[in-house]
Every structure is written in C-alpha cells, then in structure tokens.
Amino acid sequence: MKTLNEYLKLPYKMEIVPDIDEGGFVVSFPELVGCITCADTLEEALKNAEDAKYEWLIAAIESGADIPVPLSDKDFSGQFKLRIPKSLHRNLSEHAKKEGISMNQYCLYLLSKFDSVK
Secondary structure, three states, X not given: OOOHHHHHHOOOOOEEEEOOOOOOEEEEOOOOOOOEEEEOOHHXXXXXXXXXXXXXXXXXXXXXXXXXXXOOHHHOOOOOOOOOOHHHHHHHHHHHHXXXXXXXXXXXHHHHHHHOOO
C-alpha cells in the first residue's frame, strides 16, 4: 500500500465532459470508481477534480479499500491473437488488397474507426 502522497503523484486518467443539460463540466477519474465532481467553468472543474481525487484517496486509505494504480501503455504489448472464421479472413484480406495495404493495417484501421464509436 502506498502513501497518500505517492497515490497523488500517480498519473490517473481524468475525463472532462461538458454537461449539456445543466451547463458546466463533469470531471471523473475512471480508475477511481465513484470519484466525480462538477463545476461551472473548466478552471473550477479542474480544481474540484484535484480536491475530489484527494478526498477519494483519503477515504479509500482510511477504509482499507483497494486503490488501483493507473494503467500504462507499458502494460500492453500491442499484440493479441484473434481467431476468426475463414470467410471473414478471406474478406478482410481481399479488402486490404483492394486498398493496397496489408491486412494488419486494414484491421488496425477498422479497429480504430469503430473503437472511437461510443
């Protein structure tokens, strides 16, 4: 278990989303489940976010809860195996050839395109 200061120095991912209905901004830390705040301006939202993270960490430490550490790109190799039907493999290969790129590049394009859809 780390100290509060050690946790505060970790690069937790912060998500800032405009609040369409109420105005202002909502800020959360996805790795710190339930750590969320809001404010009318971006500047206030950032300050509130740091306060919320601080209070969330204190509460977690005091209660003995597990505190996740942020994931890093170093935690991922960039490779994975995927078994697909032969017919899909053929279709992907043909589309890639038509585009003049490798099947790996074509699949990366498709994954990137559809990963951004929420």
